[in-house]
Amino acid sequence: MSSPRTIRFTLNGEPVSATIMPHETLVDVLQHRFDLRGARESCGQGLCGCCTVHVDGKPVSGCLFLAVFADGARVDTVEGLARGDALDPVQEAFIEAGAFQCGFCTPGFVMMVKQLLKEHPEPTDEEVRHYLTGNLCRCSAYPEILDAVKLASARQAEAARRA
Amino acid sequence: MTGFEIVEPESLEEAFRLLDPEDPAVRPIGGGTALMLMMKAQIYKPERLVSLRRLDGRFSGIDIAADGSGFRIGAMTTFSMLEHSPAIRRHLPVIAQTMKTLANVRVRNVASVGGNLAHADPHLDLPPVWVALGARAVVVGPRGERTIPVEAIFEGYYETSLANDELIAELEVPVRAGWDALYVKVTTRAAHDWPALGLAVSAELEGRRIRDLRLVLSAAVDKPTRLAAAEAVLRGAEIGPATLRAAGEAAVAETEIESDSRGSAAYKQHLLRVHLGRAIEALAAKRV
Amino acid sequence: MARTASRNIGQSIPRLEAREKVTGRAEYVHHLRLPGMLYGKIFRSTVPHARIKSVDVSAAQALEGVYRVVTIDDIREAIPHPYYGPAFHDQPILADGKVRFAGEPVAVVLAADPHIAQEAVGLISAEYEELPAVFDEVEAMSSDVLVHDVLKPAATFPDLKHLAGRTGTNVALDYHLLRGDPEAGFAAADHVFEHTYRSQQVMHIPMEPFVSVADAADGRLTLHTASQSPSFVRIEIARLLGWPENRVRVKVPYLGGGFGGKLYIKLEALVTALSLVARRPVKVALTMEEQFFMVTRHPCTFTIKSGVNKDGTIVARTCKVVWNGGAYADIGPRVTQKAGFTSAGPYDIENVEIHSYAVYTNRPPCGALRGFGAPQTAWAYECHMDEIAEALGMDKVAFRRKNLLQNGRPQATGTIVQDAALEQALDQVADRLNWNEPLDRGDGRIRRGRGIAVGFKGITAPTTSVAIVNLYADGSCGLYISTVEMGQGSDTVMAQIAAEVLDMDAAAIKVVHPDTDVTPYDMGTLGSRSTFHMGTAVRLAAEDARKKIAELARELGLPEGSNLPLPELFRRKYGMQAGNIIGTASFIPKYEKPDAETGHSRNATPFWGVGASGAEVEVDTETGHYRITKLVNVADVGTALNPKLVQVQLSGAGIMQLGFTTTEEMVYRDGQLTNGSLADYKIPTLLDIPPEFINEHVDSEQKDGPFGGKGAGESTTIALSPAIGNALFDAVGVRLTDLPLTPEKIFRALCEANGTPLAGE
Ligand SMILES: Cc1cc2nc3c(=O)[nH]c(=O)nc-3n(C[C@H](O)[C@H](O)[C@H](O)COP(=O)(O)OP(=O)(O)OC[C@H]3O[C@@H](n4cnc5c(N)ncnc54)[C@H](O)[C@@H]3O)c2cc1C
């Protein structure tokens, strides 16, 4: 019946494999097999976004995603954003806007905002609020998160203009 | 949440072999969002999950008929595919409108059209919309295939008419010229929440006269329910305060709404009256 | 305030730990795994009050992969008297013969795989002999149903000693204050008003759920725990084990939120016992759903009565405040006293009488939560103020201003108020709301209104903080403190304070996180105390280090003011790069224990927390749905040591309180929590942030605070709920007395007022 299975996937650009049990979620596997801490389980019910990772370019809740289904997929986590010491512009914007307190929700928000800005490079307030309603921050850094999104969007637009 | 296997058949025949008509511990899995919640809560303890993700052909894709008369939507289509499909946005804008407040981006990226219907939670937002649109589901099983109106899937609270080894393969959704639709999600505990009541309306209007319509209530009742009596009041009628009030009363009279954590029966009945009227007015306003 | 420019104080220095947090690398106990570690999963009671007849663990024990199932009998092997708590030693590590709330831990499964442990929990069953239960605080005051047979106060609080051994009551603590002659005041007053208001049970919901890891071996214990009070944990665990404190080591990395929940002792006693029993490291990490059974905020019923003269002067006030403490006292008795003594509000009233009661019930325990009772009391006294002003036909701001406590005047305890910018805060809110301009009140089904409120709180006292400043041989600096960085920005602010004294950059200072083997005592990261208490200790420790540098220079025969760089001093002293300078200091503010009978004290609090709020709302009178279109919070934080961090504390606390006001409530049926998950217990999201949301601090100074600063983390929780309740009244003319303010309650009240009441609930 329940037996281990080897899955292969691309993790932050690197091909990797892991032998896992069918019940393991993607957060379980990222934490326990790859020592990645960015995606973390909080609500465990898809509601808070602390466990956000991208699977084939789309954000999903790692807590509800059975790792088996990552077989053959491209998985990107917050750990893949920075290039060496250079943070991603979204990460920088979060720091500049002071968009977090305890930081537990932050990687999830950052990963969501990455995708938000891909889909809406210059989002309206309304778009941001709806896109990020599924991310909870109990420290309630929400106003600063709105600022961070605007900042990152402006930077991105500026960079695009220069390029 | 341990002690189960996951199988990923690549053909329908294989899938039917792996499913089990009798054993409730064997189930298909689509996006898995609903199943995972039940498994984590230990409400559901599977022994085998049959993934539908490798089933090709009819289980995936969104196609519009050559004459534009309707859509075929594969059961494994995710909500975000629907939400972002230009054809759907153009011909069935109510779907994109419903998606905006349905769960969240991450859930929409994995939840499937078929899993959503088979889950039969009366609080789901999309089923009443499909019913209002007159959508039909193509159900396949080892004993053959049948096409049924979406409302015929639901038998009650988390209960469906599907056999344990039957699968929803696709949806057929008509696009009816001259019709317009709207979904109202009424939440009472917080802005972003499961609905206290969901109200889907599709109608064919001629100015302020209602030629024909379908009214569907969900969340406050145990399955998406056509409001036949309210429809009868409105069908052929001119939109006005008295008619809307009469329709609201008819809707309340024909449904059994019970108190729950989202509101007392009396309050939800009142909300039904108010929002039914407002929904019709909103549709009329869109038309003019 | 005219201060000379500083590169540290008053600067919005970014958080020192910012990079770790945005990259996901920050360390939380959540992530910790130790070699050989077992996971504990908890089997919980399904009934609110019962004698346990039997617990059958055999099936769980037999499941492959289960290491051991533990009940109270096993715990006793390691800890013979397994009862803990900060105020009362009333909470058993696992249920001991009785369960007192639905959700109470009864047994624990240990396994190397947490999924297996969880699976095994499902195989445990218990048989209960159910007992009648009591859930409502007012009922519990006089109920025959007793939650505890006998009161067991902890020795740590001498003022609770007289309660030891008391039987036949659910009242864990009663606090009283009497000033003047209220009865005479009422008799003489032109009007007397009396109202009752209720606050509901809510929960902290830190995004990092409660988690602790214990590693006991060879007569030593290391606890890695998401705790706001590592020093207290060490003391309490040492007491439970009968060990000296130095054999218990408590380490706390970053916390994924605390808000008062992770205070005192929570999972630590349990993991300690489990690790001793299993002889392996053990981790217990609660799920989000389980958090609701750990600790919550007190529901509260508050009856307030005021005698008021025609001109609006309040001449007498009595307060009866009943706090629902749940099944175990936790820190509830302190909430009862601290929020009790300010429960008449920030007003100058001749005759005051206060009775405040901590009551046991069969609900999950209640403890400290952001505001320490002040928000519940302000909900009552500030709604009451509006009802009085309304009846007298007075302007709501003018009525408050007329009665407001001014600096230099005695508060109800007799303590002279100092550095409390009450009037400034109230005025600033009124200004931001354009209070003197008319409001567009709407017509038809949409109605608008606005409301205002002000409140204050005292600070837990007397409490101690100790700090160590360690200057290394190259001149760099480590700051050793047991203040827990849980998002409030303490690492940064403490570094700013030390840096200011030592004349360096805050960012260059390394703040060493709590590790009781290394960092000195601190009472706890709680109740807005860190900036004031630990901030002062840090300032003094840094000054001590400077003094020692000067001494070293003198010892080396250097002339006064030679200003040789520190590394050079060390080189001269030790002949190489070696040595340390250790500055240390402790701080305990002045305090006078209130008189047991009258509640009088000349020094009841180290400082005052002050907050005022204002709201504009828009109500759909057909449904009761409403929108908060504008929300203003103004706090007195003294000098803002780091304005950006202050700003986010004010807005964060405000949004949390917004949840407690509008949506959050733990709902029960027959003593069972029915909405214990984020799917049904709704906390604020981005969609709930009002379109206009203003958070400010007044220009003020806490003269005895470090560089003029004081705590900021709670002030905006105090007055927010009544501001919204008052705005709703202003909009539609109905008064809601019970939180949270839901659309259905508003609609029901409207129907009631129209004489067409809605059918039963
Ligand atoms: C955080 C969160 C928030 C949510 N909020 C909302 C909301 O606001 N509104 C809303 O409407 N919904 C909401 N949902 C529910 C969501 O819509 C459903 O979970 C989802 O639609 C189920 O689809 P799935 O593909 O994930 O189903 P699965 O979990 O894969 O399956 C659900 C059920 O359907 C069966 N099944 C799956 N596919 C098929 C098939 N093709 N044929 C037959 N049987 C099948 C499974 O065996 C199972 O019984 C929320 C869910 C989450 C996790």
Ligand code: FES
């Ligand atoms: S932990 Fe996955 S969404 Fe909350």
Ligand code: FES
């Ligand atoms: S920063 Fe603490 S939860 Fe968001």
